[in-house]
Amino acid sequence: MDNIAGTKSSLVWAVHMATAALVLLWVLPTLGLLVSSFRDADQIAASGWWRAVFSSEQNIVYRAADVQTQVQQGDLWVLQGNVFDGGKGEVQSFGITSRAPSDFAPGTAAPMKDGMAAQVEVNGDYRITAPKAFEGRSPRLFVTSLTPPRFTLANYSKVLFAEGIGRAFLNTMTVTIPATVIPILIAAFAAYALAWMEFPGRALLIAAIVGLLVVPLQLSLIPLLRLHNSIGIGKEYLGIWLAHSGFGLPLAIYLLRNYMAGLPREIIESARVDGATDFQIFLKIILPLSFPALASFAIFQFLWTWNDLLVATVFLGNTQDQLVMTGVLRELMGSKGGEWEILATSAFVSIAVPLVVFFAMQKYLVRGLLAGSVK
Structure with missing residues (x-):
């Protein structure tokens, strides 16, 4: 009786499932593209679009402030700032070389060459000290951070x-x-x-x-x-x-x-x-x-x-x-x-x-x- 004209096929569920699958195959990539268009390059590189509303772990290579901004505090010369450059994030660990980018916990002092030392707080504030004035290029910091989700219109602009x-x-x-x-x-x-x-x-x-x-x-x-x-x-x-x-x-x-x-x-x-x-x-x-x-x-x-x-x-x-x-x-x-x-x-x-x-x-x-x- 399934083949009589006017009767409903018993395989109509398969047609509905196939249609739904085709719709998802087109909608999901388009949705991912839309979400990615509002994210910055670092967020896209750190996690997939489906994690856009969650915090993501990022590895930041940060060049400290220019040596011209150093200040003298007592016997030490100091460079300071924030590795997030005004943004928000939570430092998980940091390092002073690319071979060991996560050797130190936030708040601890990391010894560097020539008597220098670096310290990075959880909120991203850093402080690099030296017994004599900094010269040449400023030191680099390697930071592993947990960055909250952020969306921007800068891409469209x-x-x-x-x-x-x-x-x-x-x-x-x-x-x-x-x-x-x-x-x-x-x-x-x-x-x-x-x-x-x-x-x-x-x-x-x-x-x-x-x-x-x-x-x-x-x-x-x-x-x-x-x-x-x-x-x-x-x-x-x-x-x-x-x-x-x-x-x-x-x-x-x-x-x-x-x-x-x-x-x-x-x-x-x-x-x-x-x-x-x-x-x-x-x-x-x-x-x-x-x-x-x-x-x-x-x-x-x-x-x-x-x-x-x-x-x-x-x-x-x-x-x-x-x-x-x-x-x-x-x-x-x-x-x-x-x-x-x-x-x-x-x-x-x-x-x-x-x-x-x-x-x-x-x-x-x-x-x-x-x-x-x-x-």
Whole structure:
């Protein structure tokens, strides 16, 4: 009885569990990225994002105050300050060499060379004494501390007010909007022709479009760039618009053709009986009914183009006036890419606009993707 139409499958629980697992696989990394974007580099290096609300153990290598700040107290010269530099923490242990960074408990005096001594209190206050004036570089202290959780907006301030970020935002919008609209316009005409117009070779064209879906765009970057340079549109917005449109057309035509082919034939035939031309049918009937599919592709193309770095680098260039958002954020992180707090913050800054677009049009996404799958 489980296979009778209208009855509930006994495996519906497995579907729910699989769906929940997929949701967690996407939500948990995103949540971790969001939490990390509000933490500083030391906290990220010391513990995972899931421990962001707990105190973490950190190893601090601290250079004492400049020798110019030393003061004389009796027969001793003294350097003093706080290893947390105004922050908060609790010293667990400290050392005077990298080979023994935790030999001494807080509050004890650690003997150093040339008669010097160092002492670090639990709250981070330190005092280094010497029988004669300090010269050259000040000594280092190695501190193991328990640091309370702290969150900061400094990462977002650094990214949002970085040099050239405003220009890069405008460049990205200039690239993304035409590169989303152009393939939709072209693909809509092509999809209607492949779905409702009879002409020789239609099946071969559909097969070719499906085949182009699996061709990696990296194969065409160099030939296409040489073509753009030869006709004088290299490193210009027109070139990158055409490149993104060409890379997005196979998916657009495939998606829209499947949707349009699933529309009721009676509507099309009735319009033709009433004397409507193909262009009138396309403009007044097909386009309004195909809005879910158009919105679905618009989401995909907008997200792809907004987050793109490779195509923008190849077809637009790397000058300050041409850099897109991803290019500026790459430069901000440096060549080594080790500033994880900037990486997490940059990710959320870059996805702000795509999230607005996605949530504004997400109700059409599933309808457009499933269109044509059943009759």
